[in-house]
Amino acid sequence: MIETDLQEIIVAKTLFITGASSGIGAATAKAAAAAGWNVGLFARSEDKLNALVAEIGAQAIALPGDATSYEAQKNALDKLAAKFGSVDAVFANAGRGTSQGGTEKGDPEDWKAMVDLNVMGALYTAHAAMPYLRKTTGQYVVTGSAAGRRHIKGSIYGATKFFIHGFAGNLADEMAEWGGRCMVVSPGMVNTAFFDEAKPDKLQPDDVASAVMHALEAPAHVAVREIHLMPVG
Numbered sequence: 001m002i003e004t005d006l007q008e009i010i011v012a013k014t015l016f017i018t019g020a021s022s023g024i025g026a027a028t029a030k031a032a033a034a035a036g037w038n039v040g041l042f043a044r045s046e047d048k049l050n051a052l053v054a055e056i057g058a059q060a061i062a063l064p065g066d067a068t069s070y071e072a073q074k075n076a077l078d079k080l081a082a083k084f085g086s087v088d089a090v091f092a093n094a095g096r097g098t099s100q101g102g103t104e105k106g107d108p109e110d111w112k113a114m115v116d117l118n119v120m121g122a123l124y125t126a127h128a129a130m131p132y133l134r135k136t137t138g139q140y141v142v143t144g145s146a147a148g149r150r151h152i153k154g155s156i157y158g159a160t161k162f163f164i165h166g167f168a169g170n171l172a173d174e175m176a177e178w179g180g181r182c183m184v185v186s187p188g189m190v191n192t193a194f195f196d197e198a199k200p201d202k203l204q205p206d207d208v209a210s211a212v213m214h215a216l217e218a219p220a221h222v223a224v225r226e227i228h229l230m231p232v233g
């Protein structure tokens with residue numbers, strides 16, 4: 001009898017993740033599901049999302065789409081809320097680098113595609129999710145970077161992450177007005193498909209996923225505003 005009552009009271013929360021098909025996003029999806037969350041997995045690679053859903057089970061749904069499209073993110077969030085009843089947190093994590101480093105030698109067309117994803121994509125997640133997060137007094141988590149905290153010669157990628165850090169602080173203040181929370185996770189080098197070569201001695205995707213889960217599972221009166229993690233050495 002008591003167990004039944006408890007089951008009714010403890011309702012699983014739901015997390016929307018962009019860039020969920022690999023690296024930090026996929027690791028966070030697995031960590032969140034293991035902690036009892038439902039997860040909506042958003043990225044362009046439908047095959048990878050389906051494989052992840054098969055691994056995680058009924059707590060996960062694949063939401064294929066391009067994060068540079070506001071409509072695609074909004075439709076995915078609507079689908080996720082319809083499936084699980086609410087959206088309690090979002091993780092705006094989809095991001096990419098540039099093929100050519102530096103400003104003078106950079107490729108403006110490639111910058112535009114990167115800004116569309118790293119900057120506009122994260123803003124779209126926030127705007128499309130906010131009505132849902134207000135209902136659940138929820139959380140917005142975004143992937144910044146060590147490259148958004150210190151200057152790197154000529155880096156346009158780093159500049160997109162400076163934007164993310166600035167935006168996350170501003171959004172944290174806006175969401176705090178109704179009890180919502182916003183956190184930026186800023187890792188140094190992580191061993192993911194972001195790099196062509198493996199980085200086994202750097203941070204692992206699970207390390208970043210643990211940091212995200214720390215913020216998501218923090219007591220309601222604790223706003224974790226930033227977690228900055230670096231590999232040792």
Ligand SMILES: NC(=O)c1ccc[n+]([C@@H]2O[C@H](COP(=O)([O-])OP(=O)(O)OC[C@H]3O[C@@H](n4cnc5c(N)ncnc54)[C@H](OP(=O)(O)O)[C@@H]3O)[C@@H](O)[C@H]2O)c1
Nearest residue numbers: 019021022023024043044045066067095145189190192194
């Ligand atoms: N690795 C690092 O050292 C490091 C350090 C600091 C911050 N970060 C940041 O961490 C985040 C995740 O990167 P990662 O390291 O985990 O690399 P990753 O394994 O390459 O993951 C990138 C994710 O973004 C998705 N994505 C790319 N373009 C997209 C688009 N247009 N629409 C939707 N999804 C898109 C990819 O999926 P699809 O290709 O299937 O769409 C993939 O799921 C990025 O914001 C990155 O800037 C990485």
